[in-house]
Amino acid sequence: MAPRLVAAPLCRMNPTIIVTTSRRSSQELWRQAEQWAQRLGARAVARQGSLAHLCEQYDADGVLTITDDRLVYREPASGLEYFFHPGMAKVRIHNIEAGRGDPMIAAMQLRPGDELLDCTVGRASDAIVAAYVADPQGRILGLEKVPVIAQLTIHGLATYEDSSRKVTELLRRIEVVQADYNDYLPTCATASFDIVYFDPVFHEPVEKSEPMKPLRALADKATVTAEALQQALRVARRRVVIKQRYGTPLWDQLGITQVLSSSSSRIEYGIAEP
Ligand SMILES: C[S@@+](CC[C@H](N)C(=O)[O-])C[C@H]1O[C@@H](n2cnc3c(N)ncnc32)[C@H](O)[C@@H]1O
Structure with a gap:
C-alpha cells in the first residue's frame, strides 16, 4: 500500500521571521519595519518581488508586512495569514x-x-x-x-x-x-x-x-x-x-x-x- 501523505505541521516553534513594508514604501514605513524587526529579533528587508520570493531569498519561514493601515504576518509556504482582531x-x-x-x-x-x-x-x-x-x-x-x-x-x-x-x-x-x-x-x-x-x-x-x-x-x-x-x-x-x-x-x-x-x-x- 502506498504510504499516506501527511501534511507538514504549519508551525515551527521559532519560525525565522523577516520584516518588510508594502510595495509603496516610505521613510516612515521603513522606520516602523526596523522597529518591528528589533521587537521580534528579526531582520528588516527591502520589499522586492513577492513575499514568497523574499522568504526564499532570506531563508525565512514568515514575513511581517508593515503597510499604512495593516500589520499582517504571513508564511507563504503554507498560506498562513495572521493579524490582530478581537475575534468573538x-x-x-x-x-x-x-x-x-x-x-x-x-x-x-x-x-x-x-x-x-x-x-x-x-x-x-x-x-x-x-x-x-x-x-x-x-x-x-x-x-x-x-x-x-x-x-x-x-x-x-x-x-x-x-x-x-x-x-x-x-x-x-x-x-x-x-x-x-x-x-x-x-x-x-x-x-x-x-x-x-x-x-x-x-x-x-x-x-x-x-x-x-x-x-x-x-x-x-x-x-x-x-x-x-x-x-x-x-x-x-x-x-x-x-x-x-x-x-x-x-x-x-x-x-x-x-x-x-x-x-x-x-x-x-x-x-x-x-
Ligand atoms: C488557544 S490560544 C489562547 C487564545 C486566547 N484565550 C484568546 O482569547 O485569544 C493559547 C495561547 O497561549 C500561548 N501559550 C502557550 N503556552 C504558553 C506559555 N507557556 N506561556 C505563555 N503563553 C503560552 C500560545 O502561544 C497561544 O497563543
Whole structure:
C-alpha cells in the first residue's frame, strides 16, 4: 500500500521571521519595519518581488508586512495569514448584555474590580470579555510566549479602533507581557490575582473554529503541567480556571474534579481552588 501523505505541521516553534513594508514604501514605513524587526529579533528587508520570493531569498519561514493601515504576518509556504482582531469578544459581550451569560465568566465567577492573570492571552478575545466584566477598577494582565503573537496583540490592543467605542476602550485596558507563564508565575507574589486562567491549545481542534486556525498554527502547544498549576494556585486568591475540549485527559492528569461544561459547545472549564 502506498504510504499516506501527511501534511507538514504549519508551525515551527521559532519560525525565522523577516520584516518588510508594502510595495509603496516610505521613510516612515521603513522606520516602523526596523522597529518591528528589533521587537521580534528579526531582520528588516527591502520589499522586492513577492513575499514568497523574499522568504526564499532570506531563508525565512514568515514575513511581517508593515503597510499604512495593516500589520499582517504571513508564511507563504503554507498560506498562513495572521493579524490582530478581537475575534468573538464582541458577540460574547453582547450575550452577557442580553442576559445570556458567558461560560468562561461563569467558570471564573469574575466580578467587577477583579484582577485576572490570563496566562495564555493569544489574540486576547477572552481577555477583552474579562475586561468588560472586571470594569475599569479591575485589572487584566495577559501573558504570551510566542513573540509574533505577543507583539501583534500588544500593538493591536494599543491601536485597533473598533466600530464600538466601548470595545476600543476595553482593548486599551488590557496589559500584555511577552513571557512564558512557567517563568512568569514564580515571579508573582502569593495571592496577587483573584483569578489565574489558562486556555492552552487543544490537542484536537474544535472543527468549526476556522478563525482559530492561524493562531493555533503559530501557538505554543504545550499543555498545563502540575508544576504550573501549583504555581497558579499559589498566585490565585480565589480560583484557577483551565479551558479544555470535552473529553480531555487533563482533568485526571492534574487531579481536577470540579468541571463546568457548556451544554452548547464541546468546551469544558476545569476549576481548582487554593
Ligand atoms: C488557544 S490560544 C489562547 C487564545 C486566547 N484565550 C484568546 O482569547 O485569544 C493559547 C495561547 O497561549 C500561548 N501559550 C502557550 N503556552 C504558553 C506559555 N507557556 N506561556 C505563555 N503563553 C503560552 C500560545 O502561544 C497561544 O497563543
